[in-house]
Amino acid sequence: MEYNTEQIYQEKNIDIKKFLFRILSNWYWFALSLFFTITSAYLISRYSEPIYSVNATVIVRDEDKGGGLIGAERIIESADMFNNRKNIQNEIGVLKSYSIAQKVMRELDNFKITYVNVGRRGIAESKLYNQSPIIVIPDTSATQRFGYPVYINILSKTDFELEIDEEYNIKKRMKFGEPFVTEDFNFTVELRDKKNFSTENLSSGKYYFIFNSLNSLTSRYRSKLGVVVTDKESSILTLSTQGYVAQQEVDYLNKLMDVFIRSDLDEKNQTAINTIKFIDDLLMEITDSLASAESNLMQFRQSNKIIDISKEGSAVLEKYESFQQEKSQLDIKLKYYHYLLDYVTSKSDFKDIIAPSVVGINDPVLMSLLTQLSDLYSKKAELLFAAKEKNPLIDVTTQKLRNTRNGLLENLENLIHSTNIAMADMDKRILEVEKEVRKLPATERELIGIERKFNLNNDIYTYLLEKRAEAGIAQASNIPNNKILDLARVDNATKVSPKNSMNYMIALVIGLAIPLVIILMFDYFNNKIIDKSDIENNTNVPIMGNIGHNHDESDLPIVQNPKSSIAESFRSIRTNIQYLLPEKERNIILISSTISGEGKTFVATNLSIIIAMSGKKTLLMGLDLRKPKIHNDFNVNNDVGLSTYLINETSYEDVIRPTNIENLYIATSGPIPPNPAELLEKPSMKDFFDKAREEFDYVILDTPPVAIVTDAILLTKFTDTNIFIVRQKYSSKNVVQYIDELYNKKNIKNLNLLVNDVKIQSYYGYDYGYGYGYGYGYGYGYSYGYGQGYYGDENEASKRISAKIRRVLFGKRSG
Helix, strand or coil: CHHHHHHHHHHHHHHHHHHHHHHHHCHHHHHHHHHHHHHHHHHHHHHCCCEEEEEEEEEECCHHHCCCCCCHHHHCCCHHHHCCCCCHHHHHHHHCCHHHHHHHHHHCHHHHEEEEECCCCCCCCEECHHHCCEEEEECCCCCCCECCCEEEEECCCCEEEEEECCCCCEEEEEECCCEEECCCCEEEEEECCCCCCCHHHCCCCEEEEEECCHHHHHHHHHHHCEEEECCCCCCEEEEEEEECCHHHHHHHHHHHHHHHHHHHHHHHHHHHHHHHHHHHHHHHHHHHHHHHHHHHHHHHHHHHCCCCCCHHHHHHHHHHHHHHHHHHHHHHHHHHHHHHHHHHHHCCCCCCCCCHHHHCCCCHHHHHHHHHHHHHHHHHHHHHHHCCCCCHHHHHHHHHHHHHHHHHHHHHHHHHHHHHHHHHHHHHHHHHHHHHHHCCCHHHHHHHHHHHHHHHHHHHHHHHHHHHHHHHHHHHHCCCCEEEEECCCHHHCEEEECCHHHHHHHHHHHHHHHHHHHHHHHHHHCCECCCHHHHHCCCCCCEEEEEECCCCCCCCHHHHCCCCHHHHHHHHHHHHHHHHCCCCCCEEEEEEECCCCCCHHHHHHHHHHHHHHCCCCEEEEECCCCCCCHHHHCCCCCCCCHHHHHCCCCCHHHHCEECCCCCEEEECCCCCCCCHHHHHCCHHHHHHHHHHHHHCCEEEEECCCCCCCCHHHHHHHHCCEEEEEEECCCCEHHHHHHHHHHHHCCCCCCEEEEEEEECHHHHHCCCCCCCCCECCCCCECCCCCCCCCCCCCCCHHHHHHHHHHHHHHHCCCCC
16 A cells, blocks of 8 residues: 555656646747736836826714704704715715716816827827816817817927818818817817927827717716725725826815715705795795785874774784784695695605794694605615615515605695684684674774784784794704815825736736646647657557657658667667567568558668668568558669569569668569558468568568558568557557557557657656666666767757747748
8 A cells, every 4th residue: 555655646746747847848938928928018017008096085974963063954843854864875875976976077177178198109198187288278159079089289389280080081280279160179279388388398299189078077987986985883985086197086086075065065955945935935925915014004094193092992903913813824834735735746755845843833643744754765765776676675665655655645635624624713703803893983993904914914924034034044054964084185196007016927927827828738638649658548568669859851860860869769679679579580570550640661761771780681661552652762663562573573582672771671562553452461472471581680561550451450460570650749649549459459469669759858758868668578678868979969959949949939940
């Protein structure tokens, strides 16, 4: 158990090393990726327009904790029942509402036009706000096209060039102060500071401006406004916004808080304003009657020379005035009931209703219903702000509102009916008093009537004046519930973008992550043989050895450069073959592969050459009758070959040809026959091998791929060992599995694998040197150093690195 655990650990450790080595071997991809990402980060940091964040704070105070301040709701008795305690979420909703944002924009004239500096090279733009050297004065009586850029190129202190591209195609030289009028534009361009203006002080002479619509400005600033509660236990709100010009964002926040405070105060004053308006309407009716009664009284006394009335007349007058005053109060109440009935019927909130106490109404049922209705309207407003429209609580609250409103309307109808009854009763009493008045002398009776009218109007007028004075005092004493704690300031603005250090950090991470992800994805989706473990994990077939990558253009690198590393790899294969076949002096070796392109002909040819160089008489046979090739490597014609021999057109001796290499002979394929498989099964094929075995020490067979045709399988009965070629980064893992099936079925004797076109670093994953133990049970193996100065290609590594870099940068393969 200990051995297995240690073995697993070692295997995992090796995998990590292999992966790390793959990363290091692809350092140029990481360097290139980092170059591009860091360059991009620099350009973003250099040319991105900075974005600044500003903030301000405002405190929201509860109305019920106003410090005992006397307001309209305190002086007008019971009026505070219509002013529910506002919570924080309501205030946040008000601050972020479209209506208040629109009010702010209406008061900020500088926001209606956006000025932009184009920059000298047109790369980086910057918003100018009130720092623009030009100022555009629009004709308010004409319409302007919103959102369309108008370019201004300042030429001198007096002249500029106006340009409107695309659909207008306007380019015109103009003077400052000269009106520009078209169908869509009507404005005048002036210098902001004519006295101190100089073209030398301009960072760029080209600018453009855009007319902004009220709705677009409102929506833009409303959407980017942030409002958060500073602390859960406090009612302090922090307002923040971001923009390209810090001063512009400061102006917006400060104006927003100013409008917010004023709106709160205006809402509180609305009750007093409505009360004063209601009283003023009543006073207008009373004033005319009072003036007329006063004039009649004076004229009657002067004409009749009567200063006062008798004691009996005074008693009747006093009773008469008392009844009339009660009737007047009932009349005022009736008017209020009708006012309230109309208000409840037509309005959908209780923000500016006049309290009943203003007209002396203290009916407990009416007061209770009004309080309930006001609370329900406030609750529904909170739910609509904080919840979804289909929230069941909203439906419940709406139903309660409907029931309470119906109850209030019913109560008002009853009050109007009872008041009418009371007024009718009062009229009867007044009629009784009038009968007593008729018993008095005519002159005194007339005086009583005049004084009655005067005193009645005078009392009502005095009463209304008192109520109006109280409402005026209440309005003057109101203060807003909310208060500005800290105004927004330019010197407190913070730069939020671009963040240079963050950009470079992100660039570093992305620059490393991109090639790393590519390597991981390549490993995950790749089905090709990359390293030795890809073979070992898919087959038990022994690995005879490996052949390195051929950097020469020739297919015979052993002849061109016998001291090269690839030549030494073939010597290693030759040595291993000697260990595989130690007892036989005459050997037939079959070289094949599963698919085309894996290098079987290359291996067969160069293996034959290296064996011949060792003094062994070697025959290379081109048995790929379907796609002959070896005749091209040795520059011989293919008119005569094994195909002509197998159809008895040529003899054995005619097929065998010597080469320029000592001890090496070749037997080419000959013309392509229509039936290669049938020819290979002829008895003459066996006769050929028998003769070749007697004449040559080694016979190397170059055969077609086994996964395509069966020719190579037919020849295995004549061979002593069979070598299948797999190519790194070319052969798929399925190929190895196919070879494993052949090996397990025991149909092919002495089956071995040889890995071709190996790039050493990627094949082993880490620096293990060139060779390794071969045989899986043979117990033999030799290890040869790679690139130690003995071989003739010792500079290939540096050439390959430079070639890779050139391919990456220029897309060309270096020679």
